[in-house]
Amino acid sequence: MTDIIIKNLPILVVICPLMMSLIVVLIPYNFLSWVITLSTTFITFIFSLLLYQEVYLHTSISYALGNWAPPLGIEYVIDKVSIVPIIIISLISFITTIFSSKIMPAEINSSSISKVYSLWLLAIAGLIGLVTTGDAFNLFVFLEISSLASVALVAMGGQKDKQGLVAAYNYLVLGAVGATLYVIGVGLLYGITGTLNLADLSKRIAEINDNKALIAGFGFMIIGIMVKAAVFPLHIWLPRAYAYAPSAVSVLLAATATKASLYILARILFSVFDISDTLIINTLQYVILPLSILAMFAGTIMAIFEKDIKRLLAHSSIAQIGYITLAFAIGTKASVAAGFIHLFNHALIKGALFMAITSMSFYINKRITINNLSGLGREMPITFVCFVICSLSLAGIPLTAGFISKLYIIKASISADGIWIAMLILASSALSVVYLWKMIEALWFHEGPKNLLIKENSLVYIPLLIITFLNIYFGLDASLVVNSSFEASEQLLGARK
């Protein structure tokens, strides 16, 4: 029995949430549907931990779907690279599911709760599938599954605030554009190489020199994925979608959705194509690098002037995505590893910040803007302390996870002869202190409404405490994250350079 599970782990992590989402939709009892969702995400998390162990035993697991041997059949590949986002997604989705138990019924009509959980699991399945698959077209399918599920989830925010519908519509259209661009790129590459298997594709691309269609295909794929990953300036769907989605959905999406796409971006750049190719070098240097730097500053500055806190955090996410793509764009092993470190840490940081803000909005039953943040910190000390710790983590203060990722990004950029890049990173992270301090100041120092009589709910703050604890833990003992990320970048770039 265990043998079968171990053998089929690569598909189990995808199939488990996918199948359960079909079952959850039929459950008429809201509580039961939550319990099923929770156990599913928990089992998925356990599976992904087992998978981590397996990957480190065998370096790379290839799983032929339906026993059709690749490159003809669909192949699932789990290696030291893809395990990083798998762990992130399954871990965060488990914690967020706990968090959603009290938050969800407050915002969603009770008749649609089980549907929401069904979509929830579907989105998770899509994201994990996106990361595990080794097939370019199957990747497109999962990309669509996850985005359509997320769009529907965002649209659920429309039950409380009509803005949610607008946000979902925006997300839908732009997401569809991104996916279409991606699939056009896949079509072009298929036309040239005759294969859809990513590993095979990479081998055949290496044999072709100087083909205009190849360049076009690459361009379409990259831009499609960049839309999904919300790389500046293709990010415009993101702030609205994060801001007006139901609270728990914001947390899930903020922590996981773009991470999966960023992983795909790295995969295409470094493993399908060749980093020593001038096409990739030019893309990294003249497209992604400048865009990342713009993102760092634009996101931060927009966050400074933003009043709605969920949007503020979304803008800050754009800046943080900028750090990750910047690390990828530098293109050395150390920098790609730094990118993966930040991929992981940022999921923890942003997940926690969104969790803290949405639980505040749950307690006072209002949208959180900078004005009604006043004095809330004194009313809900646990949430406030978690918020402060995670803000410190975002600002990159020592003893938190954020410090580690910032340090490695800076180190990598300097060793790649980019002192000025390091200066820009420092400058932008110094600017981020401005908006973080703005929130903390309002929360603690401003005079707030009296007699709110808020009692913090344990089901709401325990997941927040867990994720805050992880922020500190990975700031104190970074070896696990750092080593896994270096292994990942070694595997991603090792064969090439």
Next chain:
Amino acid sequence: MISLETYILITILSPLIVFLVTPLLSRNPNLRDLLGPLGGVISSYGAIEIMNAVLEGKIPKLDVLDIADGIKIGFEVTPLGAIFGLVASVLWIFAAIYSVGYMRGNQEKNQTRFYTFYAMAVHAALCIAYSGDLLTLFIFYEVLTFSTYPLVAHKQNELAQKAGRLYMSILVGSSVIFLLPAIICVWVLTGSLDMSKNGVLEGNLNPEYAPYLLAIFAFGIGKAALIPIHKWLPAAMVAPTPVSALLHAVAVVKAGVFTMLLILTNVFGIDFLSKTGASTWLIWLASFTLLITSIIAIYKDDIKARLAYSTISQLSYITLGGALASAMATQGAVLHIVTHAAGKITLFFVAGAIYVGAKMSKISELNGHGKSMPLIFLAFFIGSLSIIGVPPMAGSWSKFFLMLGAAESGHLFVLVVFSISTILNAYYLMEIPARAFFLKKDRDIKVKMPTLITIPIICTCFLTIILFFAMEPFQKLTSIMVN
């Protein structure tokens, strides 16, 4: 034989234990109030032993945690750290006794919270003193800021809230925006966060960039209160006086100048600085701060506000001493940490005593009250003499060395700055005892002075005189530091 690690632990953990135990004793105020002085004595014992070890040339060391790749938390006592640690722990004893007198005499609320964070702040200051690398230093620098916030905002009225906000904004802001990036720069340049006796940057940093890096550091260390980031210190004076006395005359601000000196000597290195002239601009800025704040102090009628500006000006003496980049001036700067601490804590104690005993906080109200509180004003007089630098008070030593250093480094205008400032010091400090003793009383006031306030004042007042004759170990330590 107790090992040196244990002494470090004794020194830094005893305030932490006080921090943890105080809240448990909130029902038993007498026992609770005993904890502070007791912790101070134990902590000082450790600090003295550490200082003796450093005098013998040993380097007490304690590794705590290894995060990743040369990033670690640990303690390693430098001569400078040994001095600062001793000052903070010994003065904590007196300040803890004084706090009891002050808080009870003034019937302050939330006393347990007060003592709790008071001990935490001392803990943070001692950890700063003994920190072995820049990361540990930075972490406890932040802990110190956060633990003193509840003390600054203690009264919880609007004024205190506002001051607390300014306090946090400036100190947290400057350290996160400037100090942390500067530390990361050092890590990137040298590959580690360690410091060394002769500096670590020589050979790793292009001398052309040195002034800029130094600027990021100088403005990152908000606690050293250079203009224009000095505003938090006068604002913090809304805190109860024991806080102003120990924290804003000793622990917090000295942590600031301590960090500054450590950066100048152990990161940049005196030789590197004097060769490249990277700190010349800092000499000018510190001189400017020193004179301007002395002049502002003259116009302050509130005793604590005047002392606050006087503190800023005296802190700049220390920064200036470090920036002069000569062995003698650095020695003077370090000694000034000691002598100014003893003198200024006395002055703040007196300011608090006048408030508790006679409910006066303005200088213009003091006329003729010297006879009703003779001991208190005498202590103020002696403390002032020490700050001004008159022998046989401790302050004369540090000023002497600073002036020698200024001459040695060839920046002769600094001598002029020192002389002008001395005259200004004398002018604004002497006004207080002069009014009290020589002017006529305009009203009668009943004075009730708690003994627990008088005793620590007399002790620290004697300390300023004793230190004059007992400067030798400190002077030896500073010479170990610069040679």
